[in-house]
Amino acid sequence: MELAFIPSPSRGVLHLGPIPLRGYAFCIIIGVFVAVWLGNKRWLARGGRAGTVADIAVWAVPFGLVGGRLYHVITDYELYFSEGRDWVDSFKIWEGGLGIWGAIALGAVGAWIGCRRRGIPLPAWADALAPGIAVAQAIGRWGNWFNQELYGKATDLPWALKITSSTDGRVPGTYHPTFLYESLWCLGVAALVIWADRRFTLGHGRAFALYVASYCVGRFWIEYMRIDDAHHLLGLRLNNWTALVVFLLAVVYMVVSAKKRPGRETVVEPGVVDGETEESDEADGSDKAKDSDEADGPSDTESKTDAEADADAKDDVAKDDTVRDDVKDEAGSAKKS
Numbered sequence: 001m002e003l004a005f006i007p008s009p010s011r012g013v014l015h016l017g018p019i020p021l022r023g024y025a026f027c028i029i030i031g032v033f034v035a036v037w038l039g040n041k042r043w044l045a046r047g048g049r050a051g052t053v054a055d056i057a058v059w060a061v062p063f064g065l066v067g068g069r070l071y072h073v074i075t076d077y078e079l080y081f082s083e084g085r086d087w088v089d090s091f092k093i094w095e096g097g098l099g100i101w102g103a104i105a106l107g108a109v110g111a112w113i114g115c116r117r118r119g120i121p122l123p124a125w126a127d128a129l130a131p132g133i134a135v136a137q138a139i140g141r142w143g144n145w146f147n148q149e150l151y152g153k154a155t156d157l158p159w160a161l162k163i164t165s166s167t168d169g170r171v172p173g174t175y176h177p178t179f180l181y182e183s184l185w186c187l188g189v190a191a192l193v194i195w196a197d198r199r200f201t202l203g204h205g206r207a208f209a210l211y212v213a214s215y216c217v218g219r220f221w222i223e224y225m226r227i228d229d230a231h232h233l234l235g236l237r238l239n240n241w242t243a244l245v246v247f248l249l250a251v252v253y254m255v256v257s258a259k260k261r262p263g264r265e266t267v268v269e270p271g272v273v274d275g276e277t278e279e280s281d282e283a284d285g286s287d288k289a290k291d292s293d294e295a296d297g298p299s300d301t302e303s304k305t306d307a308e309a310d311a312d313a314k315d316d317v318a319k320d321d322t323v324r325d326d327v328k329d330e331a332g333s334a335k336k337s
Contacts (some may be wrong), residue, residue, distance in 0.1 A: 004158040005174050008165070012146035022094045023146030031136030032061055038132035046128060048120075048269040056114035056125060060107045067106020071099030075231065075238055096147045100137065100219075101242050104212075123205030124268040127197070130211040131190040137215075138186035144179040152176030152225035169229075178222050185218035203264025204257050209250045216247035 014021045039053040073080060073090045076097070080090040089095070108126070115122045144150040148165045153176055160174035192214055197207045220243045230237045 005160045005162040006177055006180070007162055008148045009146055010164070012148070024096050024143035025094045027140050027143035027146070028098075031139035032057070034139060035129065035132035035136035038135060039129035042128040042131070043125070043268070046124065046265075046268050047272060048128070049272050052118065052120065052269060053125070053129065056111055056118065056120070059114035060111040063110025064103040064107025065093065065098070067109075068098035068100065068103030069093050070106070071102025072097040075099065076229075096144065096149055098140075100215075101239075101246065104133075119270050120268065121265060123208070124203070124265045126205055127202060127207035128268075130208040131193045131197075134186045134190035134193065134211055134215065138183040138190070141179045141183040141186070145177075150179045150226060150228060152178040152181075152222075153227055175227075176225055178226050181225075182218065182222050185222065186215065189214045189218070201264050204261045206254050206257055209254045209257070213247050213250035213254070216243040216250065219243045220247075 009023065012023045036054050036057050039057075040050065043053045044050060069090075079085060079097075080087050108122075111125060112122050115125050141150075145161075148163055148170065151161050151163060154173055155176050156174060157176075159177060159180070161177035161180070162172075162174050163170055164172055166172055189211055193207055193211045196202060196210055202210065220240055223237055223239045223243065226237070230239065232238070233241055
């Protein structure tokens with residue numbers, strides 16, 4: 001008997017005239033904005049310049065979307081290239097289907113390009129953005145709720161997800177809301193990274209590695225609950241193996257990085273002092289120099305007059321010395337005579 005459940009939306013798209021407003025796309029967009037906002041705050045706290053996170057995100061986000069879609073299409077190619085399927089659907093990203101592994105991998109390439117153009121170390125930027133990425137994932141997972149996808153095994157728990165659609169092989173019923181489990185887990189990951197970063201002063205990419213490792217732990221058991229079609233290897237879903245391998249790589253990086261480069265970067269963005277821009281520094285320097293001139297010293301004209309006065313004084317001293325020498329010479333001559 002169903003006492004309570006999480007209802008699914010009757011549709012995942014609303015039409016504003018001819019313009020379709022898709023829930024999945026909205027969740028992705030909102031997640032990106034939140035990630036950039038939080039990343040910018042952390043970047044400023046580490047001594048960076050306002051706007052830098054957004055500038056680099058302009059490179060990272062498109063690369064990440066392409067990477068996420070490529071991973072999904074490659075690992076679930078039968079959804080687009082098998083008999084009876086239309087390969088054009090592989091480009092319809094708004095219908096769902098982004099692999100976080102591909103998104104992070106190719107997104108890192110885009111971020112590297114952006115960081116290189118700004119002369120910024122990629123690990124420092126990734127550390128600042130790590131909690132924001134986790135929050136963005138938490139928001140993005142609700143896009144799966146709009147599409148009635150990525151749910152787990154059947155259950156009658158009060159927080160079960162009620163599936164009403166029967167398209168693409170779905171069977172209406174109540175199931176574990178694995179999208180919700182992952183969303184909550186990602187929020188916990190964000191909180192963990194923020195706490196650990198403050199407690200242990202993580203740097204050189206270790207905050208990002210902590211995010212990756214902790215996400216993989218949650219993704220492993222959540223992936224194990226899912227019942228959607230997936231490729232298996234030695235009894236485990238492909239994403240389980242991916243999570244395991246990536247987890248080990250992240251842990252190894254944290255250990256090696258802590259030994260080779262302990263502590264945190266002292267400068268994350270060249271030309272920035274105490275979080276101020278170069279322009280503000282130049283303006284402040286001009287004002288300070290002007291104030292200093294007014295308070296401590298005369299103008300250029302006055303300085304020139306003083307210099308002439310000093311020269312005149314030196315001439316007077318020289319003349320006095322000459323007079324004394326002449327007097328001495330005359331006295332000597334008088335004695336001899």
